Amino acid sequence: MTDALAATYDDFGRRWAHGTSPLYEHWATGIAKDPGILAHIAALPPAVRQPNRVFAAARWAGSPLEPFPQWREWLEGNWDRVAEIARSRTTQTNEPARCATLVPQLARIPGPLALLEVGTAAGLCLLPDRYAYEYTAPGGIHRIGDAAVVMPCRVDDDEAVPERIPEVIWRRGIDLAPIDPRDATAIDWLATLVWPGPDHDGRVARLRAAAEIAAADPPGIVRGDLLEALPEVAASAPADATLVVFHSAVLLYLDQDARRRFVDLVDQVRAARDGRVVWISNESSGALPGVDARVPRDLDTDHRFVQSVDGVPVALAGQHGATYEVRPFF
Known part of the structure; x- marks a missing residue:
């Protein structure tokens, strides 16, 4: 499961965020190589594991907009709150x-x-x-x-x-x-x-x-x-x-x-x-x-x-x- 998640996050970063959201690209490709964070995400229900939902939940919880190494430390320390928000909210990009x-x-x-x-x-x-x-x-x-x-x-x-x-x-x-x-x-x-x-x-x-x-x-x-x-x-x-x-x-x-x-x-x-x-x-x-x-x-x-x-x-x-x-x- 974590291998599939790693591929999803790597694809999100390199294919979708690349050239348009450098920070999300950095977060996504960082997660793709991080077994610990991937394990946290894998424990979420399937519909909740999307990068945009997890990232938005982190920002809603007060996440700093920092490069992956610093952001990862914050995410690890606040994961329970992020997971709660991700479970309770949905991805609705109404553009x-x-x-x-x-x-x-x-x-x-x-x-x-x-x-x-x-x-x-x-x-x-x-x-x-x-x-x-x-x-x-x-x-x-x-x-x-x-x-x-x-x-x-x-x-x-x-x-x-x-x-x-x-x-x-x-x-x-x-x-x-x-x-x-x-x-x-x-x-x-x-x-x-x-x-x-x-x-x-x-x-x-x-x-x-x-x-x-x-x-x-x-x-x-x-x-x-x-x-x-x-x-x-x-x-x-x-x-x-x-x-x-x-x-x-x-x-x-x-x-x-x-x-x-x-x-x-x-x-x-x-x-x-x-x-x-x-x-x-x-x-x-x-x-x-x-x-x-x-x-x-x-x-x-x-x-x-x-x-x-x-x-x-x-x-x-x-x-x-x-x-x-x-x-x-x-």
């Missing part, structure tokens, strides 16, 4: 800037739109029409919308820049543990889940600003399992709207059988609405084999989601919304 990679597709769909997000946390990604966007493309900078909160995104083709903010008339989310955006402590935890590092500093400010927007008019979020709640929630969407079912970094928490069941559920929802459903997926490679089979074999997808629309890959989307690349799929 509102992901909307910058959703709007290019949402703007193409005939409206009005009904948005249904699975794994929605506080619902910050259910508000794409309440933010503004600044797309930096080869041909220049394009500003879309006039809201106070601006989501920046670098795109690799001017044709990918949306021309309008989508019209949204209905929005719902499904989550096992919904977050109330009016709960300051819950938003503090979401902010703690943001990785430390210069590439992420702006994310905390945007998250808090988006949470204020959500708190003023919270989206409806249904507490439940997406495999159980999806058909009923989808059926409540207005008939005169195009239903958009979407998710980001959710399917990795399901096993392969559950992922297949989810895809089948989306097909059932589509059939029930006479085909007026669009499914947008932002997931890491490996989550959806049918999508992966259509991705160019030599394409590097590290640090990015493979965005697909109705099962067809259309772009690489930065995991935190900072980049959007369509040229690999021309």
Whole structure:
């Protein structure tokens, strides 16, 4: 078990944190070589062993942001408290800037739109029409919308820049543990889940600003399992709207059988609405084999989601919304 954990932490540090969060890279690769800390983590329930959850729990407990040798000493001395927090809280990276990679597709769909997000946390990604966007493309900078909160995104083709903010008339989310955006402590935890590092500093400010927007008019979020709640929630969407079912970094928490069941559920929802459903997926490679089979074999997808629309890959989307690349799929 510790060998598998070591590989997980080494992969997290070298593949995901490298170049974007030097401190987390140092912590993760340090743990990968540390039998003592690996043994502590191995004693946690499987769902609790994720690097981001353990690291956020440590920071919530007052961990210093120091290099691994010093941090390891603190972690060893405070492990019981860290483990308690990790068991009691969940990993819900509710990154509102992901909307910058959703709007290019949402703007193409005939409206009005009904948005249904699975794994929605506080619902910050259910508000794409309440933010503004600044797309930096080869041909220049394009500003879309006039809201106070601006989501920046670098795109690799001017044709990918949306021309309008989508019209949204209905929005719902499904989550096992919904977050109330009016709960300051819950938003503090979401902010703690943001990785430390210069590439992420702006994310905390945007998250808090988006949470204020959500708190003023919270989206409806249904507490439940997406495999159980999806058909009923989808059926409540207005008939005169195009239903958009979407998710980001959710399917990795399901096993392969559950992922297949989810895809089948989306097909059932589509059939029930006479085909007026669009499914947008932002997931890491490996989550959806049918999508992966259509991705160019030599394409590097590290640090990015493979965005697909109705099962067809259309772009690489930065995991935190900072980049959007369509040229690999021309």
